[in-house]
Structure formats: C-alpha cells, structure tokens
Amino acid sequence: MGEMEKMETIDPKALTELTRELIEIDSPVGYYPEIHAWLKEKLASWGYTMEVDRKATAYVRVEGEDPSRTVMVGAHLDTLGLVVRGFNDDGTLRVRQLGGVNYHSLEGETCRVLCRDGRVVPGQIICTKHSVHVFEDAKTIQRDEDTMAVSLIADVASPADAKALGVTQGAICAIDPHFQAFDNGYIVSRNIDDKGAVAALLDTLRWLHETGKKPAYTTLFAFPIYEEIGHGGAYVPSEVEEYVALDITLIGPDYDADEHQVGVICSDHKGPYDWELTNRLIRCAESACTPGRWNTQVCFHYSTDANAAYVLGNNLRSGAFGMACLNTHGRERCHVDALVETERLARAYLMDAGIDRAEA
Numbered sequence: 001m002g003e004m005e006k007m008e009t010i011d012p013k014a015l016t017e018l019t020r021e022l023i024e025i026d027s028p029v030g031y032y033p034e035i036h037a038w039l040k041e042k043l044a045s046w047g048y049t050m051e052v053d054r055k056a057t058a059y060v061r062v063e064g065e066d067p068s069r070t071v072m073v074g075a076h077l078d079t080l081g082l083v084v085r086g087f088n089d090d091g092t093l094r095v096r097q098l099g100g101v102n103y104h105s106l107e108g109e110t111c112r113v114l115c116r117d118g119r120v121v122p123g124q125i126i127c128t129k130h131s132v133h134v135f136e137d138a139k140t141i142q143r144d145e146d147t148m149a150v151s152l153i154a155d156v157a158s159p160a161d162a163k164a165l166g167v168t169q170g171a172i173c174a175i176d177p178h179f180q181a182f183d184n185g186y187i188v189s190r191n192i193d194d195k196g197a198v199a200a201l202l203d204t205l206r207w208l209h210e211t212g213k214k215p216a217y218t219t220l221f222a223f224p225i226y227e228e229i230g231h232g233g234a235y236v237p238s239e240v241e242e243y244v245a246l247d248i249t250l251i252g253p254d255y256d257a258d259e260h261q262v263g264v265i266c267s268d269h270k271g272p273y274d275w276e277l278t279n280r281l282i283r284c285a286e287s288a289c290t291p292g293r294w295n296t297q298v299c300f301h302y303s304t305d306a307n308a309a310y311v312l313g314n315n316l317r318s319g320a321f322g323m324a325c326l327n328t329h330g331r332e333r334c335h336v337d338a339l340v341e342t343e344r345l346a347r348a349y350l351m352d353a354g355i356d357r358a359e360a
Contacts, residue, residue, distance in 0.1 A: 010343050012336040015203055016181050019339065022195035022202075026174035028081025029098035031114060032056050032225045035077050039223065042202065046209040055235050057224045062208060064217040070239040072220040073346060074305055075197035075246040076227030079190070080329060082125075082150065082173035084113070087159035093123070093150040095173060099228030103143040105330035111150060111173045119166035122153040123173065178331065185336045186259065192332040197246035197322050198223060200343040207347065216352035224305055233305030234312050242277055242317035244349060245306035246342060248325045248332070249297050257295045257324040259334045262341035265320040268299040270307045274317035281319050281349060288348035293341045295324070321345055 027035040039058055040050045051059045058077070082095040093113070097103075106125045113121040128147050129135035141147055150173055156162050177190040187196075201221055208215070220240060224232030227247075236243055249255075249263030257263055264281045266273060285294040310318035323338035 010203065010340045012185065012340055015199055015339050015343065016187060016336050018203060019187065019192070019196050019199040020179050020181065022198055023177045023179050023189050023191045026112060026114065027077050027079055027225065028114075028172050028174045029078045029226060029228045030056075031081070031172050031174070032077065039077075043205070046206050048205060048209070053235065055224070055226070057222055057232070057235070059223070060205060060221040062205070062215055062219045062221065064215045064219060066216060067218045069217040069241055070220065070237075071217050072222050072236065072240045072243045073201060073246065073350070074222035074224060074233065074243065075201050076194045076224045076232050076305060077198060078225045078228050078232065079174075079193070079195070080228055081175060082111070084150070084167060084169055084171040084173070086169060087162055088149060089158070091152065091156035091158045091162045092126070093152070093162065093167065095148065095150055096145055098172070100329050102329050103145075103148050106148070106175065107143060110153075110176045112176075113150065113152065113167055114172045114174060115166035116168055116170060117166050121165045121167060123150040124153060125149075125173075125175070126151050186333060187336060188331055188333045190331050192323070192325055192334055193248040193328060194227065194246070194322075196325075196334065196339050197248070197342060200323075200339055200346055201246060203343055204346050204350065213351070215350040219350060227305050227308075230303070230308060231312075233309035236309045236314045236316060238315075240314075240316055242274070242319065243306040243309050243314070244277070244281070244319040244321070245304035246346060247304045247320060247322045248328055249295075249322050250299055250302065250328060251324050251326045254300070255295075255297055255324075257297065259324055259326055260337040260341075261293050261295050261324045262289060262321055262338055262345050263295045263297040263324050264345075265297050265299055265304070265322075268303045268307055268320075269301060270303045270311050273307060273319050274310075277317045277319040281321055281345070284348035284353045285321075285345055287353045288344045289341050290337075290344075293337060294345070
C-alpha cells in the first residue's frame with residue numbers, strides 16, 4: 001500500500017455517528033426486522049444490493065481486482081438480549097439470556113419488550129429482591145435467571161395484565177444502550193460489541209463506493225445475527241476461502257491493550273486462528289495502523305463467527321481483529337481511535353497490504 005493510500009483519512013465524527021445510529025436500532029439475538037430494513041436502505045444509498053440467506057445473515061458482494069478468489073469479512077449485527085420464558089404471579093416476566101449476559105450489569109436497566117404481534121412494551125430489569133429497604137438479602141443474593149425479572153412499565157399486577165399488552169413467551173427484550181460520545185473521543189454504550197465493527201465495515205463500503213477502488217479479491221461483507229449464541233458463522237458460502245471476523249477485543253490482565261487500539265486475535269477459547277492469515281493481518285497492522293495503536297491477543301473467554309465457521313467444518317482459513325473495549329458485555333467503553341484503527345486494518349486487509357512480497 002502506497003503512502004498516499006495509507007494516509008487517506010477516516011472521519012472520526014462520521015464513524016462515531018454511524019456507530020451511534022447502529023447502536024440505537026434494536027437487534028438482540030435473532031431479531032432482525034429493524035436492522036435489516038435500515039441496512040438495506042443505507043447500502044442502497046451507496047449503490048449496493050443487500051442479500052439475505054436463510055440464516056438471516058445479510059451480505060454485500062463486491063467484485064475484486066482478482067475475481068478468481070473470494071474472501072469474506074464479517075461483523076455481527078446481533079446484540080445481547082433476553083427472551084421471555086414465562087410469567088410470575090405478579091405479572092413480572094421470567095426471562096432467559098440471549099448471549100453472555102452479565103445480570104449484575106443489567107439491574108435497574110430499562111428495556112423494550114418486542115412482542116410477536118408487533119407491539120412494543122417498555123420494561124425494567126429488576127432483581128426479585130430489588131430493594132435494600134425491603135429485603136434483608138438484597139445486596140447478597142445472586143443475580144441470575146432465577147432471581148432476575150422484567151417488570152413492565154405499565155399497570156400490571158398479574159400474568160393476564162401482561163398478556164393483555166401483547167407479551168407472550170418468546171417475546172424478546174432489547175436493552176437500552178444509553179449511547180454517550182464524549183468530546184475527548186471516548187464512547188460509552190452497550191452494544192459497541194459489535195456495532196462499532198459493523199460501522200467500520202459500512203464506512204469501508206462507503207469508501208470503496210466513493211473512491212471507485214476495488215478490493216484485491218471478490219469480497220463478501222457478511223453481517224450475521226446469531227453470533228452472541230455461538231453459531232452466527234455456522235454457514236459460509238462455499239466459494240469463500242477465508243473468513244475474517246471483526247469483533248471486540250479485550251482490556252485487562254493478560255491483554256496489552258487500551259481503548260485506543262485495534263487487536264489482532266491469534267487464538268481464542270476455540271483455539272488458534274490460521275497462522276498465515278493472522279500473520280498477514282499483523283503485517284497489515286504494521287503497514288496501515290498508527291504505531292502503538294494495535295496489539296495481538298489470546299482471548300480465553302471469547303470467540304468469533306470466523307472461528308465458529310472454522311470449527312464447524314467450513315473449508316476456510318479464519319482470522320479476527322477489532323476494537324479494544326473496556327467492560328465488555330456491560331456498558332462498554334472504547335475510544336473512536338480504536339474504531340478508526342479497526343477500519344484502517346479492514347481497508348488494508350481488503351487491499352491485500354499484508355501479502356509478503358518476498359514470497360509472492
């Protein structure tokens with residue numbers, strides 16, 4: 001990649017706004033009507049056609065300079081959520097988690113109950129021992145699926161009252177993200193995982209459209225809706241040779257990272273990513289990213305759609321990278337720098353900046 005291309009700018013404010021727009025559209029695991037409608041319209045404004053497979057993964061196909069190979073980059077549209085499994089006697093809703101929910105981070109949070117008949121009912125996630133003024137063990141009781149419930153913000157005192165509002169078993173709860181962007185570039189919100197990476201890929205598609213550039217190879221941009229429960233990437237079109245997932249990376253002990261960085265994932269709890277593809281991503285980071293704003297990671301309690309696709313038997317190479325976030329699966333925090341570096345790395349990968357010219 002030449003120096004001029006390397007220095008092409010990415011607008012941090014526009015990327016932040018695109019992330020906000022995505023985050024504020026409800027798309028908990030398996031619920032795609034709103035996000036698909038928005039995505040189809042956004043892509044059409046740039047001249048792209050969106051296709052959707054039977055697994056509700058949305059795709060955009062972009063012809064490459066070399067159409068004999070097909071690669072795929074993906075970022076998942078789904079977020080954490082809850083599904084209604086029943087009713088308590090007082091009309092509160094018993095729920096199960098959709099994805100790796102930390103109930104301690106949800107207590108007191110507001111949500112929207114997305115009913116099967118199209119109605120939306122506001123709710124609040126509470127512990128059954130919800131007040132220190134009422135319950136002796138309010139501070140110490142474990143927060144889990146047996147002690148947490150959704151209290152509808154309505155005059156509800158029985159299961160019949162809740163059902164009259166349209167709530168049934170199988171309704172899905174979307175948790176309020178409370179997006180905040182600060183003047184110094186920090187972003188605090190639920191669902192940066194993975195709407196921040198989706199924004200980076202969408203902005204990359206916009207860039208390809210506006211510049212007329214083509215990726216090195218024909219590229220499928222994929223947006224699954226079941227990643228948070230482990231099988232978003234289970235199906236991959238057969239022509240795909242390698243699948244690179246864009247997803248959050250981690251901050252904390254064992255992770256040499258901060259909120260300004262993009263991380264290249266070398267291995268996760270399913271095992272290592274492809275050796276050569278990961279080395280190419282590292283070379284892309286060396287070429288395209290700001291020095292000091294990228295890292296490599298081994299993620300213990302984490303995996304991505306790309307490795308799910310790999311271990312489920314698809315004949316492909318897997319790789320992954322993404323923006324570093326603090327407090328993952330809670331109200332997450334990153335800096336717009338991390339989103340910018342993630343997009344730089346995505347552009348570099350697509351333009352084949354990581355190829356080892358000495359071996360080519």
